[in-house]
Amino acid sequence: MISLNVNGKAYKVDAAPDTPLLWVLRDHLDLKGTKYSCGIGECGTCTVHINGKAVRSCTITVGEVKRKKIVTIEGLPQNHPVKQAWIKEQVPQCGYCQPGVIMQVAASLSQKPMPSADQVIREMDNVLCRCGSYPRIKQGIKTAAQTMRKEGKR
Amino acid sequence: MDTSLTRRSFLKGSLAMAGFTLAASFSPMGLEILNASEKQKGELPGFSPNAWFTITPDNRITLFVGNSEMGQGVQTAHAMIVAEELEADWKQVKVKQAPAGDPFKNPIIGAQVTVASASVRGFYETLRKMGATGRTMLIKAAAESWKVPEEECQAVMGMVKHDKSGRTLSYGKLCLEAAKLPVPSNPALKNEKDFRYLGKPMPRVDIPEKVAGTAVFGFDVTLKDMHFAVIARPPAYGAKPLSYDEKGAMEIKGVVKVVPLPMGIAVCAKSLDGALKGRDALKMKWDKGVLPEMNNESIEKSMNEDLGKPGASVVKTGDAPKAIGEAAKKVEANYFVSFVAHATMETMNCTADVREDRCEVWAPTQSQTGALMLAMRASGLPKEKVQVYTPVIGCGLGRRAKPDFVVEAVTLSKAVGKPVKVIWTREEDIKYDYFRAAGAHRIAAGLDAQGQLVGWSHKLVSPSIAKEINPGQLKDGVDWFCLWGLADRQESYGWNNRIQYEIPNLSIEFFLSPLPIPCGVWRSVQNAPNAFVIESFIDELALAAGKDPLEFRLQNLRNNMRARRVLETVAEKAGWGKPLPKGVGRGIAQHACFGSYTAQVAECSVDSKTGRIKVHRIVVAVDCGPVVNPDPLVAQIEGGVIMSLGTALKEEVKFANGGVKSANFDDYNIMRMSEVPEIQVHIVKSTEKIGGIGEVGVPPAAPALANALFKATGVRIRRIPLTPSIVLEALKKS
Numbered sequence: 049m050i051s052l053n054v055n056g057k058a059y060k061v062d063a064a065p066d067t068p069l070l071w072v073l074r075d076h077l078d079l080k081g082t083k084y085s086c087g088i089g090e091c092g093t094c095t096v097h098i099n100g101k102a103v104r105s106c107t108i109t110v111g112e113v114k115r116k117k118i119v120t121i122e123g124l125p126q127n128h129p130v131k132q133a134w135i136k137e138q139v140p141q142c143g144y145c146q147p148g149v150i151m152q153v154a155a156s157l158s159q160k161p162m163p164s165a166d167q168v169i170r171e172m173d174n175v176l177c178r179c180g181s182y183p184r185i186k187q188g189i190k191t192a193a194q195t196m197r198k199e200g201k202r
Numbered sequence: 203m204d205t206s207l208t209r210r211s212f213l214k215g216s217l218a219m220a221g222f223t224l225a226a227s228f229s230p231m232g233l234e235i236l237n238a239s240e241k242q243k244g245e246l247p248g249f250s251p252n253a254w255f256t257i258t259p260d261n262r263i264t265l266f267v268g269n270s271e272m273g274q275g276v277q278t279a280h281a282m283i284v285a286e287e288l289e290a291d292w293k294q295v296k297v298k299q300a301p302a303g304d305p306f307k308n309p310i311i312g313a314q315v316t317v318a319s320a321s322v323r324g325f326y327e328t329l330r331k332m333g334a335t336g337r338t339m340l341i342k343a344a345a346e347s348w349k350v351p352e353e354e355c356q357a358v359m360g361m362v363k364h365d366k367s368g369r370t371l372s373y374g375k376l377c378l379e380a381a382k383l384p385v386p387s388n389p390a391l392k393n394e395k396d397f398r399y400l401g402k403p404m405p406r407v408d409i410p411e412k413v414a415g416t417a418v419f420g421f422d423v424t425l426k427d428m429h430f431a432v433i434a435r436p437p438a439y440g441a442k443p444l445s446y447d448e449k450g451a452m453e454i455k456g457v458v459k460v461v462p463l464p465m466g467i468a469v470c471a472k473s474l475d476g477a478l479k480g481r482d483a484l485k486m487k488w489d490k491g492v493l494p495e496m497n498n499e500s501i502e503k504s505m506n507e508d509l510g511k512p513g514a515s516v517v518k519t520g521d522a523p524k525a526i527g528e529a530a531k532k533v534e535a536n537y538f539v540s541f542v543a544h545a546t547m548e549t550m551n552c553t554a555d556v557r558e559d560r561c562e563v564w565a566p567t568q569s570q571t572g573a574l575m576l577a578m579r580a581s582g583l584p585k586e587k588v589q590v591y592t593p594v595i596g597c598g599l600g601r602r603a604k605p606d607f608v609v610e611a612v613t614l615s616k617a618v619g620k621p622v623k624v625i626w627t628r629e630e631d632i633k634y635d636y637f638r639a640a641g642a643h644r645i646a647a648g649l650d651a652q653g654q655l656v657g658w659s660h661k662l663v664s665p666s667i668a669k670e671i672n673p674g675q676l677k678d679g680v681d682w683f684c685l686w687g688l689a690d691r692q693e694s695y696g697w698n699n700r701i702q703y704e705i706p707n708l709s710i711e712f713f714l715s716p717l718p719i720p721c722g723v724w725r726s727v728q729n730a731p732n733a734f735v736i737e738s739f740i741d742e743l744a745l746a747a748g749k750d751p752l753e754f755r756l757q758n759l760r761n762n763m764r765a766r767r768v769l770e771t772v773a774e775k776a777g778w779g780k781p782l783p784k785g786v787g788r789g790i791a792q793h794a795c796f797g798s799y800t801a802q803v804a805e806c807s808v809d810s811k812t813g814r815i816k817v818h819r820i821v822v823a824v825d826c827g828p829v830v831n832p833d834p835l836v837a838q839i840e841g842g843v844i845m846s847l848g849t850a851l852k853e854e855v856k857f858a859n860g861g862v863k864s865a866n867f868d869d870y871n872i873m874r875m876s877e878v879p880e881i882q883v884h885i886v887k888s889t890e891k892i893g894g895i896g897e898v899g900v901p902p903a904a905p906a907l908a909n910a911l912f913k914a915t916g917v918r919i920r921r922i923p924l925t926p927s928i929v930l931e932a933l934k935k936s
Binding site: 083086088091126133140146170174175176178181 | 421545
């Protein structure tokens with residue numbers, strides 16, 4: 049049994065330690081918001097937060113994340129500025145890559161000091177979207193960054 | 203309309219879907235999880251004069267959409283059209299994905315499919331009428347209850363009003379009375395100037411769940427006691443298994459069965475991890491397949507050799523060879539377009555639950571009709587015992603028009619006696635794709651002294667698309683899918699997928715390449731690769747005629763007002779003819795397909811040391827007739843442009859040893875954020891018949907870019923992708 053802390057909850061899972069975290073999140077914990085697409089860490093679709101950093105859950109094993117704080121798309125609050133910006137700017141098309149994209153952007157924007165929207169956009173080159181929602185991802189990042197700056201000032 | 207799908211069986215179907223997990227339920231109000239009490243609500247008697255909507259006494263309107271939602275916004279678009287004519291209040295509307303059923307067969311295709319940019323253009327009239335039917339009946343119900351003439355009543359935002367007395371009744375209150383009335387056959391439609399929703403940007407109903415992470419894609423479908431299956435597939439086309447270690451696979455934790463199938467050896471397990479490890483443990487050995495030497499070079503050589511063989515005549519107007527022979531100027535060129543993959547972000551998958559007397563399938567497919575047929579065949583059950591549900595789809599792009607995964611899931615569920623989810627890894631998804639067919643082209647054209655086209659002779663060599671998609675269409679050696687963009691059948695549902703230029707002597711020939719590479723429909727089908735060839739060659743002709751590329755196009759599209767209008771609009775918006783910084787080139791291209799017209803201007807520069815192309819800007823003008831939802835329309839064009847640029851710059855399937863070498867996103871490169879230019883989309887106001895949108899952004903981008911590259915460098919490259927090495931080599935030669 050492996051102990052995990054996901055979205056603030058403690059879990060015990062019966063999985064081999066070399067199982068990719070992605071399959072454990074999806075099939076043991078029923079957190080299906082995190083998606084599979086490449087399995088080799090190339091596309092970013094499976095991105096989650098581990099101790100606040102964006103990590104690809106397809107290439108990290110469940111054995112490597114014991115006792116670490118894992119946050120998935122389901123654990124990112126609905127009123128999070130990135131999620132709100134994604135609705136306002138109508139970013140997703142098929143939406144399959146977007147949980148990973150949102151988690152990547154949320155992690156980048158949470159760094160201290162907060163990077164500019166342009167800095168985050170430059171970091172997005174290893175995150176793939178086949179629908180070509182890139183122009184809207186850019187706009188979404190700008191809108192989210194603006195909100196977060198305003199909130200930070202309050 | 204087929205009435206076998208009653209409202210009741212219909213609701214039961216959608217509720218069965220609700221039962222398996224968080225339902226694929228969409229609502230303008232955001233996420234809604236169907237629970238037990240809502241289930242009962244769904245069983246309430248209501249008013250449902252057709253398969254498209256139900257109004258219940260709780261004043262809710264549930265709209266059912268039969269097309270697959272792949273991010274193009276079809277659920278919102280269809281809901282807007284019905285809600286418009288129904289005069290519904292958008293706030294009371296909930297949209298649900300309908301299970302497969304005959305009413306959802308596209309009237310212009312005759313099947314329940316989401317292809318050919320046909321979901322809105324195919325259903326526009328039908329959906330308006332369905333909504334108007336409801337509105338007319340609700341008005342009649344109100345008039346009867348008030349004992350006043352119908353003409354004194356009007357429907358406004360979910361209620362019927364009687365102006366003289368100021369009385370109102372909500373649709374919820376009227377629905378049970380309306381349900382007793384006869385269904386009118388020709389209800390009056392709304393006047394377009396009174397449209398409340400159509401043409402206005404409405405937020406997509408599928409977005410909130412996609413952002414929350416709760417949207418249920420095919421990959422996410424979960425059933426009780428569901429098993430997982432993966433299949434070991436041949437490394438080369440036509441390869442047969444020589445040996446495999448079934449015992450070794452069975453020793454892996456969770457593996458329950460190894461099942462040989464025509465497409466490979468399947469491993470079924472209680473977990474996906476177990477199935478994947480079990481497949482590794484099979485230690486498969488294969489023979490070399492049907493063409494073990496095949497690679498990219500041999501493919502191109504074979505297709506180019508076939509250009510010399512006599513093909514089937516597809517179009518023969520006038521006498522092209524004679525006209526070209528006698529022309530003031532003659533231009534000839536050969537072009538080649540490579541195979542490209544769909545690479546949808548969600549890999550292929552399917553879940554099936556086959557029991558003695560029923561078969562349920564959750565298929566992320568663009569062809570419910572095909573899925574249903576395959577599920578019936580694989581389960582051995584009749585239509586009434588087979589149900590196909592469509593989850594949210596992680597990119598379609600045409601790949602999911604081929605529901606091959608349905609056979610796998612149904613066969614394996616039957617073999618294991620459990621619900622089974624078949625999953626394709628990314629490597630399988632790319633290697634066993636039905637690619638966009640490669641094309642080898644030979645063209646000759648003649649111009650008169652004024653630069654007018656007098657003749658065009660075109661030969662195309664391509665492997666078959668119809669063979670995998672619709673074998674019945676393959677007749678007399680002609681595959682019309684391969685020809686789309688150049689030529690099309692008169693009665694085609696593609697609608698105007700043919701060369702637009704006014705050419706008095708036109709000859710188009712087709713030769714079917716016998717290569718064993720399976721091909722399919724890829725966003726716009728062959729409109730895009732054929733438009734790359736036509737529109738690049740048009741620029742070569744303009745150069746020969748000594749004309750500006752825009753002027754030459756307009757001169758040879760004299761009577762094609764819609765093509766002219768998008769060209770003129772895009773030229774004006776892009777500042778055609780205005781000076782550009784040194785090293786930057788500007789190119790133009792136009793194309794018509796699926797009933798719509800698009801023109802694009804591209805601006806690019808080239809790093810002369812690396813051969814890398816930088817795309818600076820793409821400007822688009824599009825005329826698709828009436829606009830339903832303008833914001834997703836722009837998103838579709840942006841996405842189409844980006845995919846097209848991918849094929850122009852980098853996408854190419856690599857073959858080796860008789861099979862596919864490309865396997866994942868590290869060796870099959872799709873567009874990345876930093877490569878995406880500024881994209882401006884201009885919608886041309888139009889009252890023409892409604893056309894398609896999902897695919898029409900694709901064709902002109904690649905040739906506009908190739909034409910811009912020519913302006914920037916003076917180099918004409920007659921193939922895509924324009925990879926840095928190819929560009930560098932061409933620059934060196936020039």
